Every structure is written in C-alpha cells, then in structure tokens.
Amino acid sequence: MAEYQAPLRDIRFVLNETFAADQLWQSLPGLNGAIDADTAEAMLEEAAKITSQTIAPLNRNGDEEGAVWNNGEVTTPAGFKQAYATYAEGGWVGLAGNPEFGGLGMPKTLGVQVEEMIYGANSSFALYIALTAGSTLALDAHGSEELKQKYLPNMYAGTWAGTMCLTEPHAGTDLGIIRTKAVPEADGSYAVTGTKIFITGGEHDLTENIIHLVLAKLPDAPAGPKGISLFLVPKFLVNEDGSLGERNTLSCGSIEHKMGIKGSATCVMNFDGAKGYLIGELNKGLNAMFTMMNYERLSIGIQGIGCAEASYQTAVAYARERIQSRAPTGAVQPDKAADPIMVHPDVRRMLLTMKAMTEGSRAFSTYVGMQLDISKFADDEQIKKKGEDLVALLTPVAKAFFTDVGFESCVHGQQVLGGHGYIREWGQEQLVRDVRIAQIYEGTNGIQALDLMGRKTVANGGAFFKVFADEIEAFISENDAAEMGEFIEPLQAALENLKELTAQVIDNSKANPNEIGAASVEYLHTFGYTAYAYMWARMAKAALTAEQGADGFYQGKLATARFYFKRLLPRIHSLSASVRAGSDVLFELESAQF
Template sequence: MVDYQAPLRDMRFVLNEVFSVPRLWQTLQLLSDTVDEQTAEAILEEAAKITGNCIAPLNRMSDEEGCRWNDGMVLTPVGFRKAYQTYAEGGWVGVGGDPAYGGLGMPKAISAQVEEMMHASSLSFGLYPMLTAGACLAINTHASEELKQKYLPNMYAGTWAGSMCLTEAHAGSDLGTIRSRAEPQVDGSYEISGTKIFITGGEHDLTENIIHLVLAKLPNAPAGSKGISLFLVPKFLVNADGSLGERNTVSCGSIEDKMGIKASATCVMHFDGATGWLVGEANKGLAAMFTMMNYERLGVGIQGLAAGERSYQNAVAYARERLQGRAPGNLVAKDEIADPIIVHPDVRRMLLTMKALNEGGRAFSSYVAIQLDAAKFSEDPVVSKRAEELVAILTPVAKAFLTDMGLETTIHGQQVLGGHGFIREWGQEQLVRDVRITQIYEGTNGIQALDLVARKVIGSDGAFYQHFAEEIIMFIDSSGSSLSEFTVPLKEAIANLENLTADLLERAKADANEIGAASVEYLHVFGYTAYAYMWALMAKASLGKESQDEFYASKLGTARFYFARLLPRIYSLSASVKAGSETLYLLNAEQF
C-alpha cells in the first residue's frame, strides 16, 4: 500500500474555486472572526500532516491486531493511544466545536475535509473522535448549561470521549420499541437500565472517561418514538470540582468480531441502574438525536468517499508501475518487457470511474457541508430556512450514495491490482471490508432511500426537491455556450429527475407500496444527477485554464468521462423506478 497523501489541491479547488467559501464566510458574520482563507489553509495543511504521518501508518497493522476485550476492559491496537493523544493535543477532536467550551469553531466546510483525511488514513481510528464530536453536538444543542460546562471542555479537548447508545438487540431502525428505562431520582438524576448493542467506542483505553448518550424511556412515557428521552451517562461520575469520581454502573459485556473496522471497538453495553442526566426535554430524545444526524450521516458518507480516495491512490500508483501486456496500439515502454497496465482500456475505465466518483463525491459532500453552515450561521431567515430544507433532502443522498459509490470504488481499486488486490499486505481488501459498514450503520441505505422519498420528497410535496432543481436550472440558464457540452446533458438529467419525481408523487397517492419499491433506484438517480451538477460546476471552474495547468486539464477530462460513461446510468435506473411495485409482490413468503 502506498503512503496516503491528502488531496489538498483538490480540496482547495472545491472550496475556493468551485464554491468560493471564503466569500460565503464573509456573509456569515458569526464566522468572520473565526475563519478566513489563510486559517482554513493552515488547518488543512496541519490535518494532512497528522493524518498522513501519524495515523495512516497504523491502518494495516491495527486491522491485523484489532481490539481486545478482557473482563470488561477494551484494549485498542498498538499505537492508537499515542496517536489519539497527539490528535487530541492538536485540537482536532473539537475542530468544529463551540469556542465557548474550548472548540475551534471551524465551519462544516472545513471540518468535512478534516474528516475525509482522518477516515482515509484509518476509518477505525476516525470513528473514535467522530462519535465524540457527534455527542458534543447533541449536548451543546440540547443539554442544560450546567451539563455543557461540566462535560464539553474535556470532550472537545479529547480528554474524554463520547458514544451514542441507540440500538438494542430487538430494536434497530425501529427505535420506538426500545426497552431501556430511566427512573427519576429525588436529586434530579435518573437511574438508567438496559442493554445496548453495536455501540461504537462504548469502551476503550484512549481516554480517561467516556460520556455515553443513551436513549431510554421514562415511566408512563408515550408509546413508540414519541416516548423516547435522551440521557447523559458518564463512565466515571464527575465531581463538583471537575475531577473524576467513582465508576458508574456501566459495563462492556463484549465486543463484536466484525468483517471490517476491526480496530474500532463495537460494544455491547450494560446499564445497571447507572446514574444519568436528562438531555433536553422529556420524551423528545429522538428529536435531540436527530440534531446530530445530519452531521453524522454526512460524516458516514464522507467515510465512503475517504475509503474510495485511499483505494484510488493505491490503484493508480500500482497501474503506473505494474508491467503486463502491451498497449492496444503502439508500444509505450519500448525498453521494457511489457507496458504498464494503465495503458489498457479496462484499467483506465476503472481508474477513471474511481476518480470521477471520488472527486464528484468530494464536491457534493462539501456542497452539503456548506448548506449546513448556512443553516447554522446565516442571520437571514430566508437563507437559513432554504439551507435547512436543502440539508433535509440532501442528507440521505449524501449518506447512501457516497457510501454505495465508496464500495464500488474500493472494489474497482481491488480489481486494478488483480491477485494482489486479494492479498492482505496490499491493503485493498481491507478497504473493501472497512467501507462495507458505511452502507449499514447510521441508518441502512435502504432506510435512507425511504427517508428521501417518503419524508423529504413526498412529505414536503416536492418543495424541498424544488430548491435543488431550481438551483441547477438557474445555473444552466446562466451558463454560456462554452459550457454546453456539460450543461446540455445536465439539463436532460434534471428534466428526467423532475419527471420521475412528479410521476412518483402521483403514483404514491394510489399505492403506498410504490414509495418503497422506487426509493433505492430513485436515490441513485438523484445522486448521479447531483454529481453531474458538481462536475458541471468543476468544469466551469476549470475551462480556460487547462493549457496552463495539468490539474485543470485532468478535471475537464474526468468531467467528460463522467458525462459520457457514468451519468447515462440514470436512464436504466429510471426505468426500474417506473416499473412500479407490482413485481415485488408476485411471490408469497413461502415462494422465496
């Protein structure tokens, strides 16, 4: 496996040349004293160093070693504790955190790039600070000032970690059926009892304390999801002076033996009358959790992108050096026994597919991050509301499409290496195993597709979708003829998506099965169309510069490949959507 090199040039291109985020930050006055182009550049440069030099070298060996469970204790692989300490001391755990409690306060457009670098260097390692950041967001948004003052500074500093305890053995996507209970105490605390499974970072040796956010139900709570509350439950109780007190009655019963992300502890957690505190309002816990879901689900999408980027770097380095066969035309390496495999059409197809999906995904994830920043920081209520609604409809696409494309990309990378891609020492098979979970956790991709169609498209009667469609149409109408090779197929793609959306809205009125039957393919049509918009924006930023800089020539060549070879996938997917739900119900359960 080659050394990971953060794609800083591409990140700068997306942020500064495609989306002009420094100009956006000037309009978001809450950020004016926090970030500018120079600050952002310095942060990205330093993040590239720590992820490439400190974390990435641990990736393969930590996968071989994995985490170890011993009588309730979890030991992370060799090197993780030191790397985590270095990462925390640099302020990276709190890079997007509230400055009032010690965070750096960077906008999501910047922290998204840091997340990509972190997860590309090691997805297993990256999960620990990611879960902490998510817990911090929920606490900062919903907890009392007392809880924020008591817990956030140490969490942002990386001295304490965080976990999110949602899933139970019988309750995965259907959280309304959870059985964990919270009993009120006279001192205002609660006794939390229940067992949670699949808890990332529920127990480990990286920090001195772990702050669990736990979903549970109060006595006489309403049935279903309306009766869920959120509680803060520390591994060690915290004294009034901020020092650690006695161990809470929280324990790790075991860790899972998994297909991938083996250096990330996936725990079974037992809460045996543990002391906790209510976060936010009673029976509003699910809403509090969903505050962080837009950020977390984008973060999981970025994990898919990150694995694809790491795989691409391995694959393209191998393809340039591996000598096999001769080019279809003239000899390329005349003094060698064979040509490098990068000359072969099928290898080029795979590499270009990887490149197009990675770079389109980076632009798209950055675009969604920019909407999160606008929703959070804009003082204009119209701008903020539009951004919130864009985030609502784009989040399931970002989570599901980026991770689906991440699996496709890592498989291509493995295939480029042929037999070596199947061998552990080359690193490609690990990326395939690691990225696979991203399609499953934080809401399976099928659930994301159902959320997109049922809640976001049909639930808003197409209003959320129209924000995105109108922006694309406005871009097409304002572009000159020099961009027509990209805007003409983009116009056809958005017209196809418009028709598909209108048809689905109509069919869903007559048959509820149409929603679930169409959702996955519809999300993919949406994703490919969104990437086409990203590639048209990148082409616009590159046109006229290609003769002076190979970077822009590469961008335009990849854009042309995307429009010619990948965007046409939308038409077969659209045919599947239009086929309806009838054939899904021709067999009864016994006929499967």
C-alpha cells in the same frame, strides 16, 4: 503499496475555486470572522500532515491487531493511544465545537475535508473522533448550561470521549420499541437500565472518561418514538470540582468480531441503574439525537469518500508500475517486456470511474457542508430556511450515495491490482472490508433511500426537491454558453428526467403506498448521479475559467468531467426505468414462494 496522502490539491480546488468557500465564510455573521482563506490553508496543511504521517501508518496494524476485550476493558491497537493524544493536543477533536466551551468553532465546510482525510488515513481510528464530535453537537444543542459547562470542555479537548447508544438487540431502525428504562431519582438524576448493542467506542483506553448519550424511556412514557428521552450517562461520575469520581454502574459486556474496522471497538453496553442526566425535554429524545444523526450520517458518508480516495491512490500507483501485455495500439515501452497496465482500456475505465466518483463525492460533501453552515450561521431567515431545506433533502443522499459509490470504487481499486488486490499487504482488501460497514450503520442505505423518497420528497409534495432543482436550473440558465454546452446539456436532460420521476412517484404513491419503498433506492441513485452532474458542471466551469498551469490539473479535471457525463451519468436511464416499473412486480410472489 502507496502510502495515503491527503488530496490537498483537489481539496483546494473544490473549496477555493469551485465554491469560493472563503466568501461564504465571510458572509455568515454567526462565524464571527473565525476563519479566512489563510487560516483554512494552514489548518488543511496541518491536518494533512497528522493524518498522513501519524494516523495512516497505524491502519494496517489496527486491522491485524484489532481492539481487544478482556474482562470488561478494551485495549485499542498499538499506537492508537499515542496518535489520539497527538490529535487531541492539536485541538482537532473540537474542530467544529462551540468556542464558548473550548471548541475551535470552525465551519462544517472545512470540517468535511478534515473528516475525509482521517477516514482515508484510518477508518477505525476516525470513528472514535466522529462519535465524540457528534455527541458534543447534540449536547451543545440540547443540554442544560450546567451539563454543557461540566462536560463539553473536556470532550472538545479530547480528554473525554463520547458515544451514542441507540440500538438494542431487538430494536434497530424501529427505535420506538426500545426497552431501556430511565427511572427518576430524588436528586433530579435518572437510573438508566438496559442493554445497547453496536456501540462504537463504548469502551476503550484512549481517554479518561467516556460520555454516553443513551436513548431510554420513563416507565410511564407514551408508546413508540414519542416516549423516547435522551440521557447523558458518564462512565465515571464527575464531581462538582470537575474531577472524576466513582465508576458508574455500566459495563462493556463484549465487543463484536467484525468483517472490517477492526481497530474500532463495537461494544455491547450494559447499564445497570447507571446514573444519567436528562438532555433536553422528556419524550423529545429522538429529536435531540437527530441533531447529532444528521451530522453523523454525513460523516459516515464521508467514510466512503476517504476509503475510495485511499484505494484510488494505491490503484493508480500500481497501474503505473505494473507491466502486463502490450497496449492495443502497439508497444508503449518497447525497451521493456511489457507495458504498464495503465494503457489498457478496462483499467482506465476502472480508474476513471474511481476518480470521477470520488472527486464528485468530494465536491458534493463540500456543498452539503456549505448548507449546514448556512443553516447554522446565517442571519437572513430566507437564506437560512433554504439551507435547512437542502440539508434535510441531501443528508440521506450523501450518506447512502457516498458509501455505495465508495464501496464500488474500493472494489474497482482491488480489481485493478488483480491477485495482489486480494492480498492483505497491499491494503485494498482491507479497504473493501472497512468501507462495507458504511452502507449499513447510521441507518442502512435502504433506510436512507426511504427517508429521501418518503419523508423528504413525497410527504411535502416535492417542496424540498424544488429548492434544489431551482438552484440547478438557475445555474443552467446562467451558463448556457457554447464552451459549457457539453456539460450543461446533459445536466439539463438529467434534471428534467429527475423532475419527471419525482412527480410520477408522488402521484403514484397516492393510490399505492408501496410505490415509495419500491422506487426509493433507484430514485436515490438517480438523484445522486444528477447531483454529481451539477457538481461536475460547476467544477468544469471553474477549470475552464482558471489560468492553466503546467501541471495539467485543470486539463485532467475537464477530461474527468467528460468521462463522467459520457460514461457514468447515463446510468440514470436504467435506474429510472426501474423506478417507472412500479411496485406491482415486487409483490407477485407469495412469501412461501421466495
């Protein structure tokens, strides 16, 4: 079994050669010169070291031992607590946090690389970090100065953890029907009562305190999502001097027994008049939570990339060593009983699919990270608006497409190993189980597709889509040289197809609202493959203009780009045909006929 190693060579290529991230960082006034190429390189090296050497070795044990619940207390798997302390001591929990309260203030473009490393090393461990990072983001954006001063420094330091508490037994996607109540108290706090389920890291032994961000409604709140407020509810109350006081009236009723991510505690949380503090404005809690959700959805998408990379590393190592049968063209290793399975076309098909999709995902996650940085740190309003529009459009694509193709890649990785892929000791079956959840939580991928098709495309007449399409068209017009033709021509055709598809769904939905939901999943995938074609064209350009080294990296990058355009991008044709088929066929059956 290959041991996970952070893919630093490809990360450097994407950051430095494909997107010139250092130039972007220097152009954003809001970053205040906090990072340059040398700083980024040092941080990537250190992140690679801690994820590969400290966190990855705990992955299998974390799966086998799992988180354990006992009388309201949760114990994480052996080694997690020590590894978390090491990670926190390096300042990694507050990597992108506000420097005013102890965060490192690093850009998301760098953050997505670190997130991929930690998910690739150990998804269960990564989730404790991800939820804290997300909750601090919401608190920093919407909390009062008093709350930020009181809670953010310890959360960035990793001394305290964070969660987000949305889902209830009867309310998942439809948060407007939540029942958790918040009753105003005389001291300005609120008494929060209700049950939340599927709460990642709701209880654990990694930190001194856990800060829950809880969606609840006041007794007289408006019905539906317009009546939701957001509250900070600490496990332990915090005294005026910053020390921990008495335990709040909340508890972990149980943890879920899951298919995967078993080292991550997925909790049922009971709030029994727990003391909470309002974050932001009353009845505007969903807006505040979505500040966190956009980043979290990208983060969960990156879980798909990390797991796919880990699976690929094991599959490639196995394919180079495992000997079975002879190559179709004749013996490659005549001195041995058989040839490595790497010689077989179908094994290469699976490995190249994994490589092309994972490297395309890495480039796209970096691109989305850039838009988040632009929308946050730019001072030019026009540039900032473009970044915001692209973030809105691309976040559901990133979450859903990264995880859909990440799951596909992990299944390919398992298949490459044959029977050994089904055996626990090789790690591939765990990756298949671990990555499967990423298609479900933080908004199922079907919901992401509906968000892209409905709210982000149809609702604004394709305005956000036009921003992205215009950028791709500008790239095409700037790179219509003969050497780029093999990449530019299929990219242009794919973009034209997506433009036509977008216009058709917008037009058809005017007469039939079912067209939006009927088209959404296939549309998102068509969008994803087209976006990856743009990423691969940009990577191909960088590889073509680079000084070719002896390691064959750039030649390999170009060969993978050709595979993507010739063997994977054509998937858009069947997907597009499904979209064009419309919604009528979905509604021919009566409910009783299913």
